[in-house]
Amino acid sequence: MLKQQFHQNPEILHVGTTPHRAYFIPCATETEALGGRREDSSRFTLLDGLWDFAWFDSAEDLPENPSDCTFDAAIPVPSCWQAQGYDHQHYTNINYPFPFDPPYVPHDNPCGVYRRTFDLAPQDGRRYFLNFEGVDSCFYLWLNGEFVGYSQVSHSTSEFDLTGRLKNGANTLVAAVLKWCDGSYLEDQDKFRMSGIFDDVYLLERPENRLADFFIRTEFSDGLKSAAISVETEFEGTPQPVSFQLYAPDGTLLHAQTDTSFRAKIADPVLWNAENPQQYTLLMECNGEFIAQKTGLRQVEISDGIFKINGKPVKFRGVNRHSSDPQTGYTISRAQAETDLRLMKEHNINAIRTAHYPNSPWFNELCSEYGFYVIGESDIESHGSSMVYVKSPEPSIFLNVSNDLETERMRLQAIDNVCYFARDPSYRNAVLDRTRANIKRDKNRSAVVIWSLGNESGFGENFEAAAAWIKSHDPGRPVHYEGSIYQHSGHTNDLGNIDFYSEMYAAPEDIDRYYSEGGVSGRNGAKKPFVLCEYSHAMGNSNGDLEDYFQTFERHPGSCGGFVWEWCDHAPARADGKPGYGGDFGDTPNDGNFCVDGLVSPDRVPHSGLKELKNVNRPARARLSDGQIRITNYLDFTDLQDYLSISWRYSENGETVSEGRLKTACAPAQSAVLPISLPQPSDGKLCLLDLEYTLDRATALLPQGHSLGFDQIDLTRRFDTGPFMPPRRAPETWQVRENGRYLELASPVFAYTFDRQKGIFSRLKKDGRDLIAEPLDFNIWRAPTDNDRLVRVLWQNAGYRQAYSRAYETAYEVQGGTVVIRAKTGIVATSRARILTLDTEYRIAPDGSISLAVHGEKAPELPYLPRFGLRFFLPDAGAEVGYCGYGSGESYEDKHHAAKLGFYRTTAAANHTDYLKPQENGSHYGTRFADTPDFTLSAAKPFSFSLSPYTQEALTDTAHGYELTESGSAVLCADYRMSGIGTNSCGPNLNDKYRFNGTSFDWHFEIRMK
Structure with missing residues (x-):
């Protein structure tokens, strides 16, 4: 057993470590420092690589000095040991993976012992x-068999002074890393729980007397036309003169002075912002050591309840980002991070919330260079305390204030549990330490514009102290913390140092309500800005509310936008190499696929939600106004003529009539008229004006010509499907024969069978060949999306999953060669009341075409329908189908801004959108017609259309996409209406306007035979 037992004592956080400081790498020469690569510094020795490794199922089994272990394996550093075959992957969101018994953790606490030998020739007078840079969850350290120290806080740097302990020649490090410690109660983030030395390890050589820390501050005057930049310094040992050199973004030397601190004025400063991330360079030389630090000059403030950068209101078009990779876990290289940042830039994302811990220390350096606004969040989340048992009548007890005293008492007790660590005095130092570690390390990063105290840990005295410390140390940045909305029953929250009103997953209507009711006052009496630190939960087929949020953010000047949850799906590789989610690794408790909730796949393939987000966040928007095309600039700092070009194309029925390319002057937040002259749209044709915005010049991450988004203006007066419908065949004479439950309709070419028990056709044949492989049926079920996870219970209870059609009465007649079949039909399910009552009329024309008129009635007490329409099984699984609608990607009533109205062709395989957990996918909103090899479908009003190799039953019942079995047909769904997608997997209910609700509807639909 370890001699030291610090890991269950929250009063002992670090032993033998240096104080938290800014991240920087000292260098031996000016050239090394200005080169910007820490690997080029001769004062930097990277110790990454294969380390000897010993595994213990329990830290209780460790020898008193782990240097005495038998090391019989090797492991890469950095890495997560779960990704190397030790322990197992474990996904849990809220529940702690161990008993709630703070500060204690289980005796069976897995442990990995690492050993690394390196050669060094220590020099006198050097330290x-x-x-x-990252160890989860804590570690004990030995050098050459001698105990050096202990540290925790997984996502913060732990620095040890080894001077005097090193010997000339071989030196051996041993680190015993424990899976859990008392700090694990504060690291309950929604993610796979991984362990080990997951970030870089290195040795720095420094002078005895040295610059220990520094803080670059900027003050502005004369309306931002003048800046004063100052550097506060801290020294270890005797303060030393520092040679300061300040370079402009273009490399011009602006100021040089030698002193223990620095201050200089800059006239007409180049201001940093995410659209133009230009930085100055400060070079410091002290006692033979060179340190270079880039800094962006920008003013961050909240004025009149509006968040501003450089005096301009800014909207966050942001995402939450974990450090996550399916192969490497938390271990993320610069190249991997740059892949993320490039994809974000490609998709018009301008802000990142580091969820819910500081990322690698160089990550914000990249954000500063490439241009992102960052909410730098401390490594604190303790929502597992909310799972401590409280007698509670309903899950919504946290949110709903009740007039019932007993219910209110239980609600307050639940909130008190949420606030456990926010108030526990024994964890006060831990909360403060994690706050200081975050702020101290990243304080010189231009990109960090807001500090966040952490996530989902309630509120109380500990966070009040943390916020007060931030304000005393860095008053130039505002403080965010969503947990401040929780009011403990035994404590009155002091929110004086919290600068935002922050919520998660509030509906657009909640933002409207916040402003209509006066909001929450800040220090100056103005409303606090409203920020959605998490919204539009990107789980599976999701993000069906992005346009609504965009419009709401724009409606309120004080709303500073939000951060989509989240950037990437979390799905580590299983033993068979395929991605897995909670429960796939024998992990318990687990939260299933709730970790598969990103805008990109684990391998960074964009989901349709990211494409939707991109176009919703396009930098410019065009609209038709009084016969003119007006464009509005949604950039915050850049004139459109300095940023993008506009290509436009006017088409009729898909054929180009006119086109052009132009640039236009349009200042930020202003509008301008585009010089586009259009002809009078032709009646009966689909008349569209398409505008595409492309980047004018290359940036650090994007090439010239990169598409920034598009607009499509529908100028159609009336669309006639006639030219796209098959010509009517020569009329045939129908023979109608009653055959028990069936009506048999026959002509020289066609043979149709109508099922009088179901009220719909069971067979359609042409020239003896089946046109459908399975009977037609009315269709109300969809494979539930992740956002349907709550309403699906209501759907299933109402019988929607097992619904089928049954006819109550049918009759037919022949009218001038047309067969008219009328049926009264119900959509029913075993053990449930009737779902729909349908009055249907089929008109089978002499040319074989079938016109359907449906009047539907739904019981008002039933939940809204997932969909209503017809399902066809096309015999040719590879059949190509054309359609006119929103494509080419999937689109829905509330999710079609990444799609264009147009003419497309697809197959079932190509149209399928793969999600790790199968669900509804591949629908096309606004379809005017769908053309199969044998018939064409059209309706009086645009409908939804989809084509898939899989049935909705298979999609519903299969756990992983790679386990799906094809149906053998192309499954075509034509829907009168499909309910919207929303984001209710962790967010507001689907908005009423996107629900297929109501008690009646009418649909007119035609199957035109070829």
């Missing part, structure tokens, strides 16, 4: 500092 040597060992840095661990």
Whole structure:
């Protein structure tokens, strides 16, 4: 057993470590420092690589000095040991993976012991500092068999002064890493729980007397036309003169002075912002050591309840980002991070919330260079305390204030549990330490514009102290913390140092309500800005509310936007190499696929939600106004003529009539008229004006010509499907024969069978060949999306999953060669009341075409329908189908801004959108017609259309996409209406306007035979 037992004592957080400081790498020369690569510094020795490794199922089994372990394996550093075959992957969102018994963790606490030997020739008068940039959850450290220290806080740097302990020649480090410690109660983030030395380890050589820390501050005057930049310094040992050199973004030397601190004025400063991330360079030389630090000059403020950068209101078009990779877990290289940042830039994302811990220390350096606004969040989340048992009548008890005293008492007790660590005095130092670690490390990063205290940990005295410390240390940045909305029953929250009103997953209507009711006052009496630190939960086929949020953010000047949850799906590789989610690794408790909730796949393939987000966040928007095309600039700092070009194309029925390319001057937040002259749209044709916005010049991450988004203006006066419908065949004479439950309709070419028990056709044949492989049926079920996870219970209870049609009465007659079949039909399910009552009329024309008129009635007490329409099984699974609608990607009533109205062709395989957990996908909103090899479908009003290799039953019942079995047919669904997608997997209910609700509807639909 370890001699030291610090890991269950929240009063002992670090032993033998240096104080938290800004991240920087000292160099031996000016050239090394200005080169910007820490690997090029001769004062930097990277210790990454294969380390000897010993595994223990329990830290209780460790020898008193782990240097005495038998090391019989090797493991890469950095890495997560679960990704190397040790322990197992474990996904849990809220529940702690161990008993709630703070500060204690289980005796069976897995442990990995690491050993690394390196050669060094220590020099007199030099000091040597060992840095661990990320270790989960805590570790004990030995050098050459001698105990050096202990540290925790997984996503912060732990630095040890090894001077005097190092010897000339071989030196051996041993680190015992424990899976859990008392700090694990504060690291209950929604993610796979991984362990080990997951970030870089290196040695720094420094002078005896040295610059220990520095803080670059900027003050502005004369309306931002003048800036004063100052550098506060801290020294270890005797303060030393520092040679300061300040370079402009273009490399011009602006100021040089030698002193223990620095201050200089800059006239007409180049201001940093995410659209133009230009930075100055400060070079410092002290006692033979060179340190370079880039800094962006920008003013961050909240004025009149509006969040501003450089005096301009800014909207966050942001995402929450975990460090996550299916192969490497938390271990993320710069190249991997740059892939994320490039994809974000490609999709018009301008802000990142580091969820819910600081990312690698160089990550915000990249954000500063490439241009992102960052909410830098401390490594604190303790929502597992909310799962401590409280007698509660309903899950909504946290949110709903009740007039019932007993219910209100239980609600307050539940909130008190949420606030456990926010108030526990024994964890006060831990909360403060994690706050200081975050702010101290990243304080010189231009990209960090807001500090966040952490996530979902309630509120109380500990967070009040943390917020007060931030304000005393860095008053130039505002403080965010969503947990401040929780009011403990035994404590009155002091929110004086919290600068935002922050919520998660509030509906657009909630933002409207916040402003209509006066909001929450800040220090100056103005409303606090409203920020959605999490919204539009991107789980599976999701993000069906992005346009509504965009419009709401724009409606309120004080609303500073939000951060989509989240960036990437979390799905580590299983033993068979395929991606897995909670429960796939024998992990318990687990939260299933709730970790598969990103805008991109684990391998960074964009989901349709990211494409939707991109176009919703396009930098410019065009609209038709009084016969003119007006464009509005949604950039915050850049004139459109300096940023993008506009290509336009006017088409009729898909054929180009006129086109052009132009640039236009349009200042931020202003509008301008585009010089586009259009002809009078032709009646009966689909007349569209398409505008595409492309980047004018290359940036650090994007090439010139990159598409920034598009607009499509529908100028159609009336669309006639006639030219796209098959010509009517020569009329045939129908013979109608009653055959028990069936009506048999026959002509020289066609043979149709109508099922009088079901009230719909069971067979359609042409020239003896089946046109459908299975009977037609009315269709109300869809494979539930992740956002249907709550309403699907209501759908299933109402019988929608097992619904089928049954006819109550049918009759037919022949009218001038047309067979007219009328049926009164119910959509019913075993053990449930009737769902729909349908009055249907089929008109089978002499040319074989079938016209359907449906009047539907739904019981008002039933939940809204997933869909209503017809399902066809096309015999040719590879059949190509053309359609006119929103494509080419999937689109829905509330999710079609990444799609264009147009003419497309697809197959079932190509139209399928793969999700790790199968669900409804591939629908096309606004379809005017769908053309199969044998018939064409059209309706009086645009409908929804989809084509899939899989039945909705298979999609419903299969756990992983790679386990799906094809139906053998192309499954075509033509829907009168499909309910919207929304984001209710963790967000507001689907808005009423996107629900297929109501008690009656009428649909007119035609199957035109070829």
